[in-house]
Amino acid sequence: MSDALGIALVGCGTVGGGVAEVLLRHRERLAQRAGRPLQLRHIVVRHLHKPREPFIPRELLTTDFYGVVLQDPNVHVVVELVGGTTVAREFVLAALAAGKHVVTANKALLAEAGPEIFEAARRAERTVCFEAAVAGGIPIIRALGESLAANQITAIQGILNGTSNYILTAMAERGLPYEEALREAQQHGYAEADPTLDVDGSDAAHKLAILAQIAFGVIARPADITRQGIDQLHPMDIRFAHELGYTIKLLAEAWTRNTTPPEGPRGVALHVAPVLLRHTDLLAQVRGAHNAIAVYGDIVGETLYQGPGAGRGPTASSVLADLIDLAVGRAQRTFAVARLWSNTDRGFVLDPPEQVHSRFYLRLLVADKPGVLADIARILAQHTISISSVVQHEAPENGGQLVPLVIVTHYAATGYFLDAVTQINRLSTVAAPAVYYSMGD
Amino acid sequence: MSDALGIALVGCGTVGGGVAEVLLRHRERLAQRAGRPLQLRHIVVRHLHKPREPFIPRELLTTDFYGVVLQDPNVHVVVELVGGTTVAREFVLAALAAGKHVVTANKALLAEAGPEIFEAARRAERTVCFEAAVAGGIPIIRALGESLAANQITAIQGILNGTSNYILTAMAERGLPYEEALREAQQHGYAEADPTLDVDGSDAAHKLAILAQIAFGVIARPADITRQGIDQLHPMDIRFAHELGYTIKLLAEAWTRNTTPPEGPRGVALHVAPVLLRHTDLLAQVRGAHNAIAVYGDIVGETLYQGPGAGRGPTASSVLADLIDLAVGRAQRTFAVARLWSNTDRGFVLDPPEQVHSRFYLRLLVADKPGVLADIARILAQHTISISSVVQHEAPENGGQLVPLVIVTHYAATGYFLDAVTQINRLSTVAAPAVYYSMGD
Numbered sequence: 001m002s003d004a005l006g007i008a009l010v011g012c013g014t015v016g017g018g019v020a021e022v023l024l025r026h027r028e029r030l031a032q033r034a035g036r037p038l039q040l041r042h043i044v045v046r047h048l049h050k051p052r053e054p055f056i057p058r059e060l061l062t063t064d065f066y067g068v069v070l071q072d073p074n075v076h077v078v079v080e081l082v083g084g085t086t087v088a089r090e091f092v093l094a095a096l097a098a099g100k101h102v103v104t105a106n107k108a109l110l111a112e113a114g115p116e117i118f119e120a121a122r123r124a125e126r127t128v129c130f131e132a133a134v135a136g137g138i139p140i141i142r143a144l145g146e147s148l149a150a151n152q153i154t155a156i157q158g159i160l161n162g163t164s165n166y167i168l169t170a171m172a173e174r175g176l177p178y179e180e181a182l183r184e185a186q187q188h189g190y191a192e193a194d195p196t197l198d199v200d201g202s203d204a205a206h207k208l209a210i211l212a213q214i215a216f217g218v219i220a221r222p223a224d225i226t227r228q229g230i231d232q233l234h235p236m237d238i239r240f241a242h243e244l245g246y247t248i249k250l251l252a253e254a255w256t257r258n259t260t261p262p263e264g265p266r267g268v269a270l271h272v273a274p275v276l277l278r279h280t281d282l283l284a285q286v287r288g289a290h291n292a293i294a295v296y297g298d299i300v301g302e303t304l305y306q307g308p309g310a311g312r313g314p315t316a317s318s319v320l321a322d323l324i325d326l327a328v329g330r331a332q333r334t335f336a337v338a339r340l341w342s343n344t345d346r347g348f349v350l351d352p353p354e355q356v357h358s359r360f361y362l363r364l365l366v367a368d369k370p371g372v373l374a375d376i377a378r379i380l381a382q383h384t385i386s387i388s389s390v391v392q393h394e395a396p397e398n399g400g401q402l403v404p405l406v407i408v409t410h411y412a413a414t415g416y417f418l419d420a421v422t423q424i425n426r427l428s429t430v431a432a433p434a435v436y437y438s439m440g441d
Numbered sequence: 442m443s444d445a446l447g448i449a450l451v452g453c454g455t456v457g458g459g460v461a462e463v464l465l466r467h468r469e470r471l472a473q474r475a476g477r478p479l480q481l482r483h484i485v486v487r488h489l490h491k492p493r494e495p496f497i498p499r500e501l502l503t504t505d506f507y508g509v510v511l512q513d514p515n516v517h518v519v520v521e522l523v524g525g526t527t528v529a530r531e532f533v534l535a536a537l538a539a540g541k542h543v544v545t546a547n548k549a550l551l552a553e554a555g556p557e558i559f560e561a562a563r564r565a566e567r568t569v570c571f572e573a574a575v576a577g578g579i580p581i582i583r584a585l586g587e588s589l590a591a592n593q594i595t596a597i598q599g600i601l602n603g604t605s606n607y608i609l610t611a612m613a614e615r616g617l618p619y620e621e622a623l624r625e626a627q628q629h630g631y632a633e634a635d636p637t638l639d640v641d642g643s644d645a646a647h648k649l650a651i652l653a654q655i656a657f658g659v660i661a662r663p664a665d666i667t668r669q670g671i672d673q674l675h676p677m678d679i680r681f682a683h684e685l686g687y688t689i690k691l692l693a694e695a696w697t698r699n700t701t702p703p704e705g706p707r708g709v710a711l712h713v714a715p716v717l718l719r720h721t722d723l724l725a726q727v728r729g730a731h732n733a734i735a736v737y738g739d740i741v742g743e744t745l746y747q748g749p750g751a752g753r754g755p756t757a758s759s760v761l762a763d764l765i766d767l768a769v770g771r772a773q774r775t776f777a778v779a780r781l782w783s784n785t786d787r788g789f790v791l792d793p794p795e796q797v798h799s800r801f802y803l804r805l806l807v808a809d810k811p812g813v814l815a816d817i818a819r820i821l822a823q824h825t826i827s828i829s830s831v832v833q834h835e836a837p838e839n840g841g842q843l844v845p846l847v848i849v850t851h852y853a854a855t856g857y858f859l860d861a862v863t864q865i866n867r868l869s870t871v872a873a874p875a876v877y878y879s880m881g882d
Contacts, residue, residue, distance in 0.1 A: 139588030147580030150761030320591030
C-alpha cells in the first residue's frame with residue numbers, strides 16, 4: 001500500500017459517514033478507477049464514544065486533528081466536512097501548511113475565505129478540490145473548469161438551493177402556503193431546523209460566488225451579491241405568474257454585459273432572487289429538491305446540468321471524484337493552471353446591480369378607482385420603462401376597495417425601475433409596498 | 442513557443458473550420474486555460490484551392506498527411522475530423538504510430554475499431570480523446586469517466602440523435618407526418634441528404650457502444666445492439682401514446698440486470714428504440730435537435746446532462762476541451778487509468794436482448810367483432826404477460842370493420858413478449874403485423 005493515497009476525514013456526520021462508507025465498501029472499485037488504492041487512515045470526530053454506523057472501524061476514529069492527522073506522513077489528503085467558517089478554516093489552513101491536499105464541500109468557507117485558502121495552497125504547493133461545494137452530485141465545477149474550458153462563459157442560471165426549490169414546487173403545484181411547505185421540507189429532511197441560510201438566498205449566493213470565480217475570475221464576497229429569498233413570497237404572486245405563463249424559481253444568476261466598450265473590462269452581474277421563468281424553460285421544470293444549472297458558453301451555446309443538489313450519496317460521489325482526481329494526478333494539474341482566487345486579471349469586473357437590465361413583474365395593491373393605472377403608468381413612462389402586459393381582475397362584488405394590479409415591464413435598468421417603484425409606493429392610491437421580481441427572459 | 446502544443450487538423454469542413462476558428466481567434470484565452478499555447482500548425486485538406494473561410498491561413502493548408510504532418514516533430518496532436526471508418530482509421534493508426542496523440546469526433550470509428558485503436562495508442566504510449574464523439578457539446582465522456590468515477594453506473598438513457606429528436610418533436614407537437622418532418626429537418630440542416638444512419642438508430646447505437654465501454658467495460662460492436670429507428674413510426678402511435686400520458690423518444694439505453702447471481706458477471710443490455718416516456722420524465726421534455734443523457738450511478742443517484750448534440754460550435758467546444766486536457770496533461774493520466782477497449786474485466790457481460798424485462802406498448806389493427814380481445818388477452822396470459830391498460834375507441838359508424846386496439850403490458854421478458862406477438866399476428870382477426878414499443882418506466 002506504499003502507493004496508496006492516504007486520506008483523513010474531518011467530520012463523520014451524514015456526508016462524512018457517506019464518504020467513509022464508499023471508501024471502505026468499494027476499495028477495489030476505487031483502486032481500479034484511481035490507478036492506486038484510496039486508503040482511509042483517520043476519521044476526526046468530536047466524541048470518540050458516540051454511537052456510529054456499524055461499518056465505521058473504531059480504530060480509525062480520533063479527536064486529535066493536529067496531533068494525529070497532521071503528524072501522519074501517510075495522510076496525503078484532508079477531507080474537510082465540518083462546515084462553517086471558523087474551525088473549518090483553521091483545519092484547512094493547517095492541513096495545507098502541513099503539506100496535505102484538501103478536499104472540501106464547504107461553500108461558505110470558499111465564498112468567504114477563497115483568496116486566503118488558495119494562496120495558502122499555492123504557497124504549500126498543494127491542491128484544493130471542491131466539486132461537492134456546489135450543487136451536490138452535479139459535476140458543475142468540472143464542467144466549468146475543464147469541459148467548457150475553451151469557452152468564455154457569458155451567463156449562468158442556477159437552481160442551487162434544493163430546500164427553496166422543494167418549497168416553491170410545493171407552493172406552486174399544491175397551493176401550500178410558505179410556512180406549510182417549509183414545515184413539510186423540514187419533515188422530509190430537506191430543510192434544517194433553522195432554514196434561514198437556505199430560504200433567504202445566502203446559501204445560493206455562496207455557491208454563485210464560487211461559480212463566478214471559475215467562470216469570470218471575479219472575487220465576489222457574499223456581501224457583493226444582491227439577494228432576495230423566498231421567505232417573503234406570497235402565493236398570490238405564484239398564481240399571477242402562472243396566469244401569465246411563468247413559474248417562479250429561486251435563481252442564482254451571473255451574466256456578462258455586452259455594452260461595455262470592448263477595450264475595457266467587461267461587467268458581470270450577480271444576483272440571487274425569485275425569478276419568473278416561462279413554463280417551457282427547462283429550469284422551470286426542475287421540481288422538488290433537485291438542483292440544475294444552465295451554462296451559456298460563447299462557443300458551445302447552452303448546456304444544462306441537473307441532479308440531486310445535496311444529501312449523503314450525491315455529496316459523497318463528488319468528494320470521491322475529487323479524491324480519484326488527486327490520486328490520478330489530474331486535480332494537481334487543473335489547480336496549477338486554473339489559478340483560482342488569485343490576482344490573475346481575467347478581464348471582468350463586478351457590475352453595480354442597479355445597472356443590470358431586466359424585465360420586471362410588479363404587483364401592487366391599489367384602490368379600485370379611476371386614474372390609478374394612469375398614475376402608475378405615467379411614473380413608469382417618466383423612467384423610460386414601457387409596459388409589456390397588465391393583469392387586473394374585477395374586484396369581487398362584496399370585496400373591499402383594494403385590488404391587486406400586476407404589471408410586467410419591458411427591459412429596464414434596475415436602478416430606474418427601483419426609482420419608479422419608490423415613487424409608486426408614495427401614491428396615496430397604493431395601499432402596500434410594491435412587490436417585484438425580475439423575469440428570466 | 443517551444444512550450445506550445447502543436448496541432449494538426451485533418452478535415453476542414455463545418456467542424457474542422459470551427460476548431461480552426463477557435464484556435465486562431467482565441468489564442469490568448471486558450472493559452473491561459475491550457476497553461477501553454479495551442480499552436481495550429483497544419484490543416485490537411487483534399488483540395489488546396491477550394492474557397493475557404495477568410496480566417497484560414499493558406500500556408501497552413503496541405504494535402505500531404507503522411508509527408509507533412511507526420512514528419513513534423515512539433516505536431517503533438519492530430520485532430521481527426523474526416524469521418525467514416527476507412528481513411529480515418531488509417532490516419533489515426535498512422536498518427537499514433539508516429540507518436541502523435543489523437544483527438545477524434547468519429548463515433549463510427551470508435552464503435553467499430555475501438556479495441557484496435559486503443560491498443561495501438563497504448564503501444565505507442567499516446568492518448569486518444571473523443572469527447573466530441575458523443576452528444577456534441579455535452580461533456581458526457583468526462584462525466585462518466587471522471588466526475589462519476591466513484592460510481593458503478595447502473596443505467597444510461599440518452600437522446601443521442603438530434604435529427605431523430607427534431608423529427609419526433611415536429612411530429613408530436615405539430616402533427617406532421619414523418620416524411621414532412623424529415624424534409625423540414627433537412628431544410629434546417631439537422632438532417633443529411635441521406636438520413637439513414639440518423640433515423641434508423643445506427644448513429645445512436647455507435648454512441649451507445651462508446652458510453653457502454655466507459656460505463657461497463659463491455660465491447661459492444663454495432664451489430665450487438667438491437668436497434669429500431671423512427672422511420673417506421675406512425676403518427677397514430679404518437680397520438681395513442683399522448684392519450685396514455687406518454688411521449689415517444691428515440692432512446693439509446695443501457696441498463697444492468699439485478700437478477701444475475703452476485704458472484705457471476707452482471708448482465709448489461711443495450712438497445713436503441715423508440716420508447717414511451719411519461720410526459721413528466723425529464724427526457725420527454727427535450728425538444729428539437731437537442732441531446733440529453735440521464736445517468737444513474739449507485740452512489741449519486743440520477744444526474745442529467747443536456748445541450749446541443751451536434752453542430753460547429755458545440756463539437757468544436759468539445760474538441761478544444763480535449764486539446765486543453767492534453768496540453769494540461771490531464772488527458773494522458775485519464776487515458777492511462779481508464780484502460781478503455783482493453784481486456785480489463787470490469788465484471789459485466791452483454792445480456793441477450795430477449796432476456797431484458799420491459800413494459801410494452803402494443804398496437805394492433807383488429808376486426809371489430811366479439812372475441813377478438815379475448816383471443817389476444819389469452820395469448821398474452823399464456824406467456825405470463827399481464828395487461829396494464831387497454832385503449833379501444835368505438836369504430837366510426839361509417840368506418841370499416843377494422844379498429845386500432847392498444848394494449849400496455851406490465852413487465853415482461855422481451856423474448857416471451859415477442860413470442861406472444863408472433864402468435865397474435867397469426868390470428869385471423871388481426872389485420873396487420875403488430876406494432877410495439879417498450880415503455881421507459
